[in-house]
Amino acid sequence: IQAGDCYGHGSRVVAHQNDGTTLYVKCVPMQWPLNNEPGECTFESWLSLEGPTVHVRSQLNNARSDHTQYAARGQELPAVYTNGNYYRLFTYAGAKPFTGDKLRQITKVWRSGAPDQVAGGPWDHWYATENWAALVRDDDFGVGIWSPGTYSFIGGFAGEPGKGGPKDAPTGYIAPLRSEVLDHNIQYAYEYELIVGTLTDIRAYVQSSRTNSRPNYTFRNDRQSWTLRNCTDAGWPIDSEWTVHLDEGQPLLVGPDAYWSAEKVPTIYLRAAFETQQDTARLAWEQLNGPGGDIRFSVEPDGQMHTYEISLAANASYQGTIKRLLIRPVDQGMKGATVRIESIGCERPE
Incomplete structure (x- = not known):
């Protein structure tokens, strides 16, 4: 995990740069459920501000000592978390993408208990046929995540909706998912955009930038x-x-x-x-x-x-x-x- 592990140990930053338009960070990420155990890899991110959007390119550079080729697993590309007042999760998961059809609100709330004790799991899962989702406040302002070509999403809200700041537990969550084989030596890169604005702004931006979906x-x-x-x-x-x-x-x-x-x-x-x-x-x-x-x-x-x-x-x-x-x-x-x-x-x- 780029931020660190669940015991509070942050990742070690090994390089960083700000050229005025792009922030670059290279770190040794931590194994989330383990105590102070770094991954056998580095993780790089390039973040560029472009109007109301942040264009992000990330790359995992694996150097795993175990050379076994494991089966593909779902990868969060990325995981997005928001403060508690950005609790209303919207997406489009219908059969008429890019036509202005009605959005769907994801109302799943994980209030308490371990993940394996929550009926149906702590998060909702959907097929985002416009490749985006957003967490917004009561006034419809917030942040959207657009991952071109990615359809499988999970997300929801943990804690008391509408309450809490950056240091409090309540949080909104969205993750575009792809199933990938991660080899011991792979350089795995992916891109996405974070879009700040109203729901209308976010959806309009995605529609104006959408890509060909044919195989x-x-x-x-x-x-x-x-x-x-x-x-x-x-x-x-x-x-x-x-x-x-x-x-x-x-x-x-x-x-x-x-x-x-x-x-x-x-x-x-x-x-x-x-x-x-x-x-x-x-x-x-x-x-x-x-x-x-x-x-x-x-x-x-x-x-x-x-x-x-x-x-x-x-x-x-x-x-x-x-x-x-x-x-x-x-x-x-x-x-x-x-x-x-x-x-x-x-x-x-x-």
Whole structure:
């Protein structure tokens, strides 16, 4: 944790700079639940003021002595906390993003008890289809967090709503979440914006700055937030392609949270090299409000890079809003089998 651990030990700052437009801090963060135990890593942040916003770029530089590749876990990117009078939490989690549709107020309050003793958990969870949420006062003024391309959010309020200052216990909380594999030596970077203003101001800023939500993932130097089940990859760094080992079990590649209309993405292009003993693979999808589906397609298991054009439009279950792609490269893993992927997306690779 950048701030320190739960025993009050702050992180050690090893470098800092202020050039008049950007604040830079590099620290050795602390393990939150442990007593004075620093992480085997450094954490860097660049904060730039731009009008009513703070643009933040952060990077984790891991140097973990344990080289095990662990399964992906949810990461707070970042965790935002507010004083007690900023207790009203709003977001958009509907099916008509960027149309001015009605906002949703998150009313979850964690008043007392250990987290595991709170019915349903201490925080609420939602799919933020406009990629933002905000904590505001009674007059609708406060701070918003916008994390482009991030849909899974958690948040709520702890303590007595509407009371307390910066040194008091009551606090509002928001965290955009992504599931990520954090290798022992990874350099993991992410960006977000903090927006100060009214709810109307915050939402208008996000709408004017929003990015394309159609699926396009190119594995030039990272995993693009894809994760693994029942398989491992070649680790960090990633250079031009994502190499996945399919040695056992039923390997599955899981795409990040997303949001697009099926009718606007009728075809997916996969640029990949299969070195397997199977001449088919499966592409699957999850719907935002539905069971999803899958399609089997032919592959060349020759270890050479090919572009696969996978038509989804004719599949009856490919409809509505899609929230994720998944790939099952083989039905059953086999020692020495691999797939190398350059890109997955709705645009044909050059």
